[in-house]
Amino acid sequence: MSAQVPTFAELSPANGQSSPQELTALQGHVAFFDRDGDGIIWPSDTYRGFRNIRFGVFLSLFSAFVIHGGFS
16 A cells, blocks of 8 residues: 655645645655646746745846756
């Protein structure tokens, strides 16, 4: 019997994920950065996530380009 693994959309804060304790570290990071719950972390999601944790505009833009450039 295997446990059901929630989808990215189910983990989205937009869908009211109940408790951060129920998420693994990776699921928590994905849920934080994938605010629209589409299962894809776009550069704009990364930018908004960095701005939400109080990084400046330049560092947020730079981080989005570096992170997504490195993973593409």
